[in-house]
Amino acid sequence: MAASVLHLPQELVDSIIEYVGDDRSTLCSCALVSRSWLHSSRYHLFANISLSPHIQGNIPPQQLCAQLYGVLQESPAIVPYIRSLQIFDGGLPPHRTAQWISNERTLPPLLKLLTHLRQLELSASSACNVIQWKSLPFTLQNAICTLLKLPSLTYLRLHSWTFPNLASIAAVLSSCQHLKCLSLSAVAVCEDLDNTHHSEPPDTIPNDEFSSGSDTANTRAPTPSLEVLTLDYVNFGYLGYWLFAPPSPISFSNLRELRISHSADPLVVEQILLSIGPSLEHLHLKPGSWDVFPFDLRNNLNLKSLRLTLEVPETALSWCTTLLSSLSPSGFLNSLTHISLEFFTDLKRLSASSPSTTTTVSPSTSPYHVPLKQVDIGLFAQPSHPDFVRVQEALGGIQKNDLKGSGAVRVYQLGLKSQRSFGRICGPRLRSFEGNN
Known part of the structure; x- marks a missing residue:
């Protein structure tokens, strides 16, 4: 008798393949099993x-x-499966600064093939390598902006980029009509003095920066309505003007998550918080060398989590007490449930230059009258460090009834993968932009 073939239900096949989803060699083997295994693989x-x-x-x-471009040309059915693309400009050791994206002829046509992309990251692979938008070939500029116009694209990250002027970066972002999450990291703008007045930045977008076909210099795409915005080391002139002067490159009305690290200045950040208003749910501030600034969060009524990362010992505790004190009046933040305070600094210098850490996190100076469920204190020190122990002892005096439900106060060591703050609750949660799997 002929041996019978075992047919597994498709749901079971999908579960098996999902279980080995991180093993590429196993996925390649699964794709060769049968036609019913091909799609999930x-x-x-x-x-x-x-x-x-x-x-x-x-x-x-x-x-x-070049290999990927060849594969997609031979098997165009693979194109819809590519949902995330990361491009890092740079070379292999020891030639890490070698740039390749400007010279690779297959890159522009490859980008135009990716019609189902959801996430895109364009970065330099090393700190010594910066991508110059103005130096990119027109074919590559055009391919990038064509990709940014995809209705499926909801996440964009640009790292280590330099634009010649405000008009060029505005031109690029104007292509992102459907964007939900934008991350700018180490992005600089070198104002072109021949085209930019000192008194007022340009508000027109040159046609040759990004346009193709029917686009014109006076045509402006709809402003993307972001849900997540990250600004890391973004410091260039007229940043506030660029963000708020009409027409604004982005809309803040639906922004839920905001992270600002070593960027802008407190006045611009305050204007951003004011523009966001009640839609903001998660805020992460990493002020760096800023002077202590008393942000007013009364307009952000639906704030759920607040994360403050501090690195300068001279101002760390002052930042902490100033920001926490802004939460205490009136009890307007009824939705605030998580607070995370991270001290990435030497605790010996912290103790010597500021009031004790114990005082900062004591119940009398912390806003425990709001419905907190979790308070995290991250210290860049060993758990045996005296200040680490003192913080733990101080927080031991906080009774369970100070926090709602099963709330907890946790002191943890920064820098360990096993000792993270409350997930990535204050950072871009990419899974929420991937749609249905």
Whole structure:
């Protein structure tokens, strides 16, 4: 008798393949089992594509780019499975500063093939390497902006970029009509003095910066309504003007999550918080070398979590007490349930230059009258450090009834993967922008 073939239910097949979704070699084997296994295998195998010099095998990223372009030309059915793309400009060791995206001819046509992309990251692979928008070939500029116009694209991250003027960065972001999450990291603008007046930045977008086909210099795309915005090390002239002068490059009306690290200045940040208003739910501030500034959060009525990361010992505790004191009047933040205070600094210097950490986190100076469920105190020190112990002892005096329900106060060591703050509750939660799997 002929041996019977075992047919598994498709739901079970999908569960099996999802279980091995992080093992690429196993996924390749699963794709060869049968036609019923092919779709789920490709779904996980091609979900995230990285063109980086740091992947296993030390294959040059330009070679990976050419190989991927060849595969998609031969098998266009794979295109819908590619939902996330990371491009890192740079070379293999020891030539990490070698740039390749400007010279790789297959990159522009490859980008135009990716019609189902949801997440895009364009970064330099090392701190010594910066992507100059003005130096990119027009074909690549055009391909990038075509990609940004995709209705499916909801997340964009630009890291280590330099734009010649405000008009050029506005032109790029104006293509992102459907964007929900924007992350700018180490982005600089070098004002072109020939085209930019000192008194007022330009408000027109040059056609040759990004346009193609029917686009004109006076045509402005709808402003993307973001839900998540991250500004890390974004410091350039006229930043406030660029964000708020009409027409604004983004809309703050639906912003739920905001992270600002070593960027802008307190006055611009205050204006951002005011513009966001009650839609803001998660706020992460990393002020760096700013002077202590008393932010007014009364307009952000639906704030659920507040995270403050402090690195300068001379101002760390003053920042902490000033921001926490802004929460105490009137009890307007009825939705605030999580607070995280992270001290990335030497505790010996912290103790010597400021009031004791114990005083800062004591119940009398912390807003425990709001419905908090979790308070995290992160210290860059060993748990045996005297100040670490003192903070733990001080927080031990906070009774359970000071926090709602099963609330908890936790002191943890920063810098350990196993000792993280409350998830990434204050950071861009990319999964919420991936849609249905």
